[in-house]
Amino acid sequence: MINLKKELIIFFSLLVIVSIGIHFDAWINHPMEHMESLFSHSMAYHPFLYVFLIYLVIGFFRVIINLIKKLFKRK
Helix, strand or coil: CHHHHHHHHHHHHHHHHHHHHHCHHHHHHCHHHHHHHHHHCCCCCHHHHHHHHHHHHHHHHHHHHHHHHHHHCCC
């Protein structure tokens, strides 16, 4: 359960960082209109899709790093 909580925190942190990073001007100039337009957008799920893809890439590198650490870990 601890791992799930950690992964959800990572995912939603990425969601916030990526959404603010990509649409910085919209979040600063008119944040409420930006949120409202997201629900009427034809691809309303696109923030989750992009963040999921980024999460998979980061997860791949995390697995590789952990495997390398295990390889060089002293027994």
